[in-house]
Amino acid sequence: MSNSISGSTFVDLNADGIHDPNEPVAAGTLVSILPDIGVVVSDQMGRYAVQAAPGAYVIEPVADPMVMSVSPPSHSAQLVLPTDMDSLNDFGLVLVPGVQDLRATVVMDYAWSGFATNVWVTVKNEGSTTVNASALLELDTLCAVITSDPAPTSVSGQTLEWSIGPMSAGQVFFAHLVVETMIVPFGTPVTHHAMAMPLAGDMDPSDNEDVHNDVVVGSYDPNDKTVLPVELSPSEVIDGHRVEYLIRFQNTGTFPAVDVVVTDTLDMALDITEIEVLAASHAMDWTVQGRLVGFVFNGIMLPDSASDGPGSNGFVLFSIALDDSVLNGDCVANMASIYFDFNEPILTEPAVVCVQEPTSMELLEKEDVVVYPQPARDR
Structure with a gap:
């Protein structure tokens, strides 16, 4: 047995700092434990x-003050003996009333010429109030x-609409489409545009829209990691x-995979306290241990891809900020490891983001051309 620090996070509906039976848990909450951890x-x-290890620690959730406060703001733990365990570090998240904030994402696995592939649309209520939403x-x-x-709910040409109805704080809507891409020359651009409605009253309408840009391919590596911008x-x-990392995977074996685990050791240039999971193709848990992030x-x-091509694919999409110590000219490379059951991991090619002062020509282009919405996701 060794020293440990533990606790729980919950939505504190009555702001009394006590986890009452009617109060839901707050899964996926980042908790900072300093120093060292x-x-x-x-x-x-x-x-x-x-x-x-034995020592003194300060524990506090990483929360957006625009949407929630925390009760209590922090806990302290003092571990002296080798078997000390501090398990009373519970936090109530108190939502700031009346915050409307929907977020949309759209992801495609690949635009495979003449074949069926997947498109996933996600809408999440990131605010604190119930919203009558549509996608x-x-x-x-x-x-x-x-x-x-x-x-x-309705289809008009290439526009599909889902009337979601009332979405409570934290609720997620998910739509999975199987689509067929026409037989066209490889490299032909493909663009999908998703939107979460309503825009009026939204705290951050920029993330109500999302674009996935791709190109038609004939063959491809189905397990990859990309970053944008x-x-x-x-x-x-x-x-x-922030930058967005998209990790896509496909079971190209000969039998269904019972479990899939994606691991990603984040570079020190990435601010681990700013990580946020935006969407995933299937239900999953995620963990953080030091710099190692796991999506389980x-x-x-x-x-397997032979028995169900579209169904053999999956993804996880997350965003993160770079540490402000990163300098002009620095590049940050990250790769992912994808485990299908007990097989050896598949290693993706590195996804690289660079910090670069824009040239005068790039500044001129930015002034002349406005791209909206942002981010637009390119493969």
Whole structure:
């Protein structure tokens, strides 16, 4: 037995700092434990735990003050003996009333010429108030819908709409489409555009829209990691501009994968306290241990590609900020390891983002051309 620090996170509906029976857990909450340990994340039951060396620690959740406060703001732990365990570090998250904030994401696995592939649309209520929401998807004209789960409420040409209805704080809507891409020359652009409605009253309407840009391919590596944008200016780093990492995987074996685990050791140039999972293709848990982030798809039962091509794919999408110590000219490279059951991991090619002062020509282009919405996701 060794020293440990543990606790739980919950939504404190009455702001009394006590986890009452009617109050839901707050899964996926980042908790900072300093010094030395860094951050951990609460599981689906709202619990977190970490081993720690003897010493004094300060524990506090990483929370957005625009949306929530924390009760109590922090805990302290003093571990003296080798078997000391401090397990009373519970935190109530108190939502700031009346904050409306929807976020949309759209992800495609690959635009495979003449074949069926996946498009995933996610809408999450990031605010504190219930919103009567809907989701829109403008599908590229090169793609035709084969199936959609759930079925859209209405379809007009390439525009699909889902009337979600009341979404409570933290609730997620998810639509999975199987589409077929027309047979066109490789390299032909494909663009899908998703939107979470309403825009009026939203605290941050910029993330109500999302674009996935891709190109038609004939063959591809189905297990990859990409980052967008691939370049930030030093001022954007200081301002906390985020980058998005997309990790895609496919079971190319000969039998269904019971479990899939994706691990990612984040570079020191990335601010681990700013990580946020945006979307995933299947239900999963995620963990943080030091710099190692794990995305665990237990019981995914991912079909093999020969028996179910579209169904053999999955993804996870997360965002993070660069540490403000990153300098002009620095590049940050990160790769992921993908485990299918007990097989050896598949290693992705590195995803690289560089910090670069824009040239005078790039500044002129930025002044002349406005791209909206941002980010637009390119493969």
